[in-house]
Amino acid sequence: MIYDLVIIGGGPAGLSAAIYGLRARLNLILIEKMAVGGQIALSDNIENYPGFPSLSGIELMQKFEEHAKGLGLNIIYDEIKDITDAGEYKIIRGVDGTYQAKTAIITVGASPKRLNIPGEKEFTGRGVSYCATCDGPFFKDEDIAVIGGGDTAVKEANYLTKIVKSTVLIHRRKELRAEKIIQERLHNAENVILKLEHIPVSINGIKTVESVTIENVKTKERTTVPVKGVFIFIGIIPQTSFLKNLEKDENGFIKTDHYTLMTSMPGVFCAGDAHSKKLLQVATAVGEGALAATSAIEFVCGVC
Numbered sequence: 001m002i003y004d005l006v007i008i009g010g011g012p013a014g015l016s017a018a019i020y021g022l023r024a025r026l027n028l029i030l031i032e033k034m035a036v037g038g039q040i041a042l043s044d045n046i047e048n049y050p051g052f053p054s055l056s057g058i059e060l061m062q063k064f065e066e067h068a069k070g071l072g073l074n075i076i077y078d079e080i081k082d083i084t085d086a087g088e089y090k091i092i093r094g095v096d097g098t099y100q101a102k103t104a105i106i107t108v109g110a111s112p113k114r115l116n117i118p119g120e121k122e123f124t125g126r127g128v129s130y131c132a133t134c135d136g137p138f139f140k141d142e143d144i145a146v147i148g149g150g151d152t153a154v155k156e157a158n159y160l161t162k163i164v165k166s167t168v169l170i171h172r173r174k175e176l177r178a179e180k181i182i183q184e185r186l187h188n189a190e191n192v193i194l195k196l197e198h199i200p201v202s203i204n205g206i207k208t209v210e211s212v213t214i215e216n217v218k219t220k221e222r223t224t225v226p227v228k229g230v231f232i233f234i235g236i237i238p239q240t241s242f243l244k245n246l247e248k249d250e251n252g253f254i255k256t257d258h259y260t261l262m263t264s265m266p267g268v269f270c271a272g273d274a275h276s277k278k279l280l281q282v283a284t285a286v287g288e289g290a291l292a293a294t295s296a297i298e299f300v301c302g303v304c
């Protein structure tokens, strides 16, 4: 069977694309390698998605999934490994199956960037974490460190701070980059210490994390801070390494024509965090999912 559209990835961008594609009556499937919901399902709270001032990531994504399933969405669980252009259609190869479609939308998102310092890999799952909602409760009444200064780091630090005894937030720049409203909340918390202009150089311990060693970026002075957990939020890397045939930027994010979101392969579009752009958020992922689907609809049937 040749589908009109195959959507690869079931996060906010993929589900938004599915809603638009299904309402245009395209014959489509969505392929997800793990669980529908994407990265935002890891967040305890989302406060900047219009219309939902406070909702957990999982609750928001359940609403997306219900909406798409209500329109008849067919979800296939498989990990896509390759897309090739066969002219009239694309061949999309997964671990479990091969799919053919006139168009495809890549919404594979991203995964957390690693620090690549001693101790990080060894202690992942034994004190090092990239998900506050998943692992925060294990550190009740303990001292922890959060690494990063962007929206996700500060937002997740705010969440953790309510559970743990104390949080030291380590950021390499002079100022945090997060939205001011989230920063204000952090500054109001009594159990947070800011270590600006510091970088972590090693995570230490025997069986589990016992401390993190940090370095002042100016003086190079090193200090070891006793903590039981280290939560790392220093950015993301796109999950695009398998897409060998598509043009990408220097960080691996997929380049598109900004008007239609078409990639360098005709009929293949990209939306969400995997796409090269400035703001990686649910609101932008959803908007791009809608735009990519609209472009795919036009590619399949002209302006219909």
Ligand SMILES: Cc1cc2nc3c(=O)[nH]c(=O)nc-3n(C[C@H](O)[C@H](O)[C@H](O)COP(=O)(O)OP(=O)(O)OC[C@H]3O[C@@H](n4cnc5c(N)ncnc54)[C@H](O)[C@@H]3O)c2cc1C
Pocket (backbone or CB within 6 Å): 008, 009, 010, 011, 012, 013, 014, 031, 032, 033, 034, 035, 036, 037, 038, 039, 040, 041, 042, 043, 045, 046, 047, 048, 049, 078, 079, 080, 081, 107, 108, 109, 110, 111, 131, 132, 152, 155, 156, 239, 242, 271, 272, 273, 274, 280, 281, 282, 283, 285
């Ligand atoms: C802890 C945390 C907190 C955040 N808080 C906020 C917030 O408060 N507000 C906000 O707007 N944004 C927030 N974000 C960012 C937001 O989650 C992302 O911008 C958004 O999820 C991007 O959506 P996406 O659909 O592009 O990608 P993703 O959400 O990454 O979804 C991609 C999906 O594709 C699947 N996939 C990947 N590769 C393949 C493959 N080869 N085959 C099949 N499936 C594949 C993945 O399993 C995943 O389900 C947060 C992110 C994190 C990590």
